[in-house]
Amino acid sequence: MLDPKTLKKDIDSISENLKNKKYILDKKEFLEIDQNRKNIIIETEELQSKKNIISKDIGSFKADGKNFENLSLEVEKINNFLKEKQELLIKAEEDFYNFLLNVPNTLDENVPVGNSEKDNVIIKYSDNNNLEESKQGDFIDHSEIGKKFGLYDHEIASQMSGARFSLLFGSLANLHRALGYFMIDIHINNHNYTEVNVPLIVNSDSLTGTGQLPKFKSDLFEIKNKDNFFLIPTSEVPLTNIFRNKILLEDDLPILYTALSTCFRSEAGSYGKDTKGLIRQHQFDKVELVKAVNPGNSAESLETLVTHAEKILDLLDLPYRKVLLCSGDTGFSSAITYDLEVWIPSQKAYREISSCSNFKDFQSRRLNIKFKNKLSKKKEYIHTLNGSGLAIGRTLAAIIENFQNENGDIVIPEVLRPYMNNMKLIKKVNGK
Numbered sequence: 001m002l003d004p005k006t007l008k009k010d011i012d013s014i015s016e017n018l019k020n021k022k023y024i025l026d027k028k029e030f031l032e033i034d035q036n037r038k039n040i041i042i043e044t045e046e047l048q049s050k051k052n053i054i055s056k057d058i059g060s061f062k063a064d065g066k067n068f069e070n071l072s073l074e075v076e077k078i079n080n081f082l083k084e085k086q087e088l089l090i091k092a093e094e095d096f097y098n099f100l101l102n103v104p105n106t107l108d109e110n111v112p113v114g115n116s117e118k119d120n121v122i123i124k125y126s127d128n129n130n131l132e133e134s135k136q137g138d139f140i141d142h143s144e145i146g147k148k149f150g151l152y153d154h155e156i157a158s159q160m161s162g163a164r165f166s167l168l169f170g171s172l173a174n175l176h177r178a179l180g181y182f183m184i185d186i187h188i189n190n191h192n193y194t195e196v197n198v199p200l201i202v203n204s205d206s207l208t209g210t211g212q213l214p215k216f217k218s219d220l221f222e223i224k225n226k227d228n229f230f231l232i233p234t235s236e237v238p239l240t241n242i243f244r245n246k247i248l249l250e251d252d253l254p255i256l257y258t259a260l261s262t263c264f265r266s267e268a269g270s271y272g273k274d275t276k277g278l279i280r281q282h283q284f285d286k287v288e289l290v291k292a293v294n295p296g297n298s299a300e301s302l303e304t305l306v307t308h309a310e311k312i313l314d315l316l317d318l319p320y321r322k323v324l325l326c327s328g329d330t331g332f333s334s335a336i337t338y339d340l341e342v343w344i345p346s347q348k349a350y351r352e353i354s355s356c357s358n359f360k361d362f363q364s365r366r367l368n369i370k371f372k373n374k375l376s377k378k379k380e381y382i383h384t385l386n387g388s389g390l391a392i393g394r395t396l397a398a399i400i401e402n403f404q405n406e407n408g409d410i411v412i413p414e415v416l417r418p419y420m421n422n423m424k425l426i427k428k429v430n431g432k
Contacts, residue, residue: 338355
């Protein structure tokens with residue numbers, strides 16, 4: 001949520017900033033809502049002041065033995081007016097809050113202006129991006145490879161759960177599990193994150209706090225027999241909500257949390273895209289990284305966060321590139337986002353495998369998360385950041401396609417072998 005004081009003060013410049021995010025701020029509506037709220041507050045205060053004066057007069061009349069019936073009737077009228085104003089103020093505050101909830105975060109000054117992913121800026125390629133050969137050849141999709149190995153099935157999964165679900169068997173299921181354990185171990189042992197086991201069900205307040213609600217309700221799986229509860233779309237939601245309504249000590253910052261969890265997304269608006277395989281599933285596993293930091297360190301913290309996600313790709317020896325998203329492709333809650341995109345040979349394209357964002361104080365205002373500044377002694381909003389470290393299904397897909405050898409077997413990356421009883425290859429079932 002934007003700071004309403006800043007929004008009122010700099011409404012024209014903020015409006016121009018948000019245009020680059022393809023959002024048109026209704027300045028007139030905002031100012032009218034704000035003024036209506038102010039007017040009710042002023043009228044309420046005037047009525048309360050008048051009531052206080054009359055109440056003092058009643059006290060004086062009582063002391064002097066005078067009749068104060070008319071004054072009591074006046075107080076009763078004022079009380080009725082105050083009740084009406086209180087109801088109007090509640091409605092005005094709701095309108096004000098709901099307007100702010102639907103305004104996206106402003107863009108960081110370093111975000112390039114652009115309309116779509118075509119305008120994103122490639123920052124770098126990984127050291128192993130010699131892809132000329134794979135760009136020229138014909139490569140089988142990871143789901144087809146999995147089928148030939150007898151280790152992947154989406155048809156049975158579709159019968160039991162519907163489209164965009166998959167079954168993994170044997171060594172592919174093992175490799176999927178190994179990836180999650182490996183990623184978590186790296187982030188805990190090398191990057192100093194604290195592992196958290198999170199709930200997979202959260203309430204609407206939690207999703208509102210991180211920015212998924214109200215705008216992205218159609219992307220969520222809602223629990224129908226329990227009002228206002230949803231399956232998590234990412235463990236960013238429970239991890240960030242750990243700090244809700246807290247005042248942190250400056251010396252405790254930064255706080256780094258990570259979680260390996262199953263995530264659920266309806267994939268609204270993606271009809272016809274990636275309908276097979278592990279790229280776009282309704283249910284998928286992901287390692288999430290969340291940071292709560294001092295605002296003065298948030299830009300540097302984002303760069304570090306990206307390197308943490310990159311480290312996983314480097315250790316797995318997967319070709320990837322780092323991309324700075326343009327204004328039109330930057331998400332609702334984010335001020336600035338880097339994507340890491342892994343090479344998928346069968347698609348001859350890079351696909352997002354991690355999205356790392358700095359939300360600045362956008363989420364902390366919604367969740368009321370502050371820290372006590374040691375110098376000023378004032379309470380200030382923290383900055384929150386998050387990123388995928390990584391999406392496991394997409395990582396598995398990239399390994400299957402990038403590490404198939406001449407014999408058709410899948411070479412297991414060396415760093416994963418200790419998690420798989422030192423297995424080096426995944427071979428076709430019965431040598432098929």
